[in-house]
Amino acid sequence: MSDAHVPAPTSRREQILKEAARLFAERGFHGVGVDEIGAAVGISGPGLYRHFAGKDAMLAELLVGISERLLAGGRMRVEEGGDSPAAVLDALIDGHIDFALDDRPLITLHDRELDRLREADRKRVRQLQRQYVELWVEVVRRVHPGPSESRARAAVHAVFGLLNSTPHLGRPGSLPGRTEMAELLHRLALGAFGAVDAEVEGAVVEGVAASRRAG
Amino acid sequence: MSDAHVPAPTSRREQILKEAARLFAERGFHGVGVDEIGAAVGISGPGLYRHFAGKDAMLAELLVGISERLLAGGRMRVEEGGDSPAAVLDALIDGHIDFALDDRPLITLHDRELDRLREADRKRVRQLQRQYVELWVEVVRRVHPGPSESRARAAVHAVFGLLNSTPHLGRPGSLPGRTEMAELLHRLALGAFGAVDAEVEGAVVEGVAASRRAG
DNA sequence: AAATGAGGTTAACGCCCATTAACCCGCCTG
DNA sequence: CAGGCGGGTTAATGGGCGTTAACCTCATTT
Numbered sequence: 001m002s003d004a005h006v007p008a009p010t011s012r013r014e015q016i017l018k019e020a021a022r023l024f025a026e027r028g029f030h031g032v033g034v035d036e037i038g039a040a041v042g043i044s045g046p047g048l049y050r051h052f053a054g055k056d057a058m059l060a061e062l063l064v065g066i067s068e069r070l071l072a073g074g075r076m077r078v079e080e081g082g083d084s085p086a087a088v089l090d091a092l093i094d095g096h097i098d099f100a101l102d103d104r105p106l107i108t109l110h111d112r113e114l115d116r117l118r119e120a121d122r123k124r125v126r127q128l129q130r131q132y133v134e135l136w137v138e139v140v141r142r143v144h145p146g147p148s149e150s151r152a153r154a155a156v157h158a159v160f161g162l163l164n165s166t167p168h169l170g171r172p173g174s175l176p177g178r179t180e181m182a183e184l185l186h187r188l189a190l191g192a193f194g195a196v197d198a199e200v201e202g203a204v205v206e207g208v209a210a211s212r213r214a215g
Numbered sequence: 216m217s218d219a220h221v222p223a224p225t226s227r228r229e230q231i232l233k234e235a236a237r238l239f240a241e242r243g244f245h246g247v248g249v250d251e252i253g254a255a256v257g258i259s260g261p262g263l264y265r266h267f268a269g270k271d272a273m274l275a276e277l278l279v280g281i282s283e284r285l286l287a288g289g290r291m292r293v294e295e296g297g298d299s300p301a302a303v304l305d306a307l308i309d310g311h312i313d314f315a316l317d318d319r320p321l322i323t324l325h326d327r328e329l330d331r332l333r334e335a336d337r338k339r340v341r342q343l344q345r346q347y348v349e350l351w352v353e354v355v356r357r358v359h360p361g362p363s364e365s366r367a368r369a370a371v372h373a374v375f376g377l378l379n380s381t382p383h384l385g386r387p388g389s390l391p392g393r394t395e396m397a398e399l400l401h402r403l404a405l406g407a408f409g410a411v412d413a414e415v416e417g418a419v420v421e422g423v424a425a426s427r428r429a430g
Numbered sequence: 431a432a433a434t435g436a437g438g439t440t441a442a443c444g445c446c447c448a449t450t451a452a453c454c455c456g457c458c459t460g
Numbered sequence: 461c462a463g464g465c466g467g468g469t470t471a472a473t474g475g476g477c478g479t480t481a482a483c484c485t486c487a488t489t490t
């Protein structure tokens with residue numbers, strides 16, 4: 001999970017990153033000016049250059065950071081709950097939900113502004129993302145051995161979309177609070193995964209039966 | 216409002232919109248220049264202003280257009296298959312999947328660049344989106360009467376996230392082809408909705424039982 | 431007490447880019 | 461064949477914005 005338990009210097013740097021993340025998520029990387037970011041932390045304009053090489057550097061640090069933390073968290077959960085695959089999947093889902101609910105701006109940036117990065121950073125982020133996906137795919141396939149790998153991977157992508165849907169919410173009040181939301185998302189994710197190999201009543205789909213035989 | 220109901224010449228204008236959509240989705244609204252859009256359709260630069268009032272106008276027309284078509288399509292399906300709620304939900308899901316799979320750029324823009332619109336257009340788009348969501352909520356609640364309205368709405372949002380996940384795909388080849396993908400997404404969506412009120416084995420959640428009694 | 435450096439400030443520079451001006455050409459109508 | 465006018469072109473304009481320069485001021489160190 002997050003390292004919130006460590007007091008953390010909460011230095012300028014981090015404060016800036018936090019505000020920048022919020023602003024980037026709200027109005028897009030190109031849509032927010034350096035002056036705005038500065039204003040958000042009380043200093044103004046080029047003062048940011050004492051802490052970062054430039055606007056791009058902030059985005060890069062944000063995206064690499066989030067990807068690393070997601071992957072690290074996922075690996076931790078996989079190692080810890082080694083007994084039951086289903087329990088591991090539960091843990092992965094909960095972890096991702098915590099992330100989506102607590103760090104909305106970052107989740108948003110994660111798949112919105114990736115292409116604004118320099119080649120090197122972008123490759124690194126993509127690699128981390130891929131590893132995270134594959135982590136999930138392995139666990140999902142242990143719980144649901146039926147479907148082919150490509151189906152499992154597609155399902156994982158889709159469930160990420162589901163879990164990351166919280167940023168796109170409507171007006172507050174029309175939706176459940178955080179704890180109920182977390183529980184609901186968990187259910188939805190499990191329900192989706194469960195449907196990957198389940199035969200929809202009455203209509204057995206060829207591909208599924210075939211891949212199950214091929215196992 | 217738009218004069219889209221007129222058959223439409225299918226000419227320049229639409230060609231421009233199509234390319235603009237692609238570019239906006241790829242690099243973001245602020246990330247793509249007018250000259251690029253022009254180049255994509257063979258003319259260059261300010262020639263676009265013979266067809267649109269400005270860059271903003273293109274985005275506005277794209278977003279309003281997509282929202283209107285989604286809502287119109289949804290309403291049509293609801294009216295047509297009036298017999299079984301489950302059948303209507305199936306139709307809604309299929310319709311949305313077709314959209315997500317065929318008009319990826321638009322789906323992306325749909326929830327990425329909404330805030331770049333002028334107040335009036337943005338309000339219109341949001342209203343259309345809300346109506347579309349409520350359409351789904353009603354149908355879902357007919358199929359799954361248990362959960363509260365806010366839960367149903369959250370579930371709909373989440374399933375949208377699931378269905379719209381296709382743009383974020385990895386490298387081609389690691390994922391199923393279009394027809395298998397459509398079938399898989401349909402299953403996942405149904406599985407998710409089915410899990411909204413299903414009691415996860417062993418653990419009955421208070422809220423669900425309560426809202427079911429309250430009907 | 432002088433020196434240093436971290437962290438700010440405002441002013442200036444320069445590029446990018448949307449939009450506008452001014453001008454052009456070919457078609458279709460009268 | 462005159463005259464619009466739809467659809468383009470290139471050049472100019474002007475604002476926004478990232479980045480750099482030059483300068484300031486405390487703390488802390490020596």
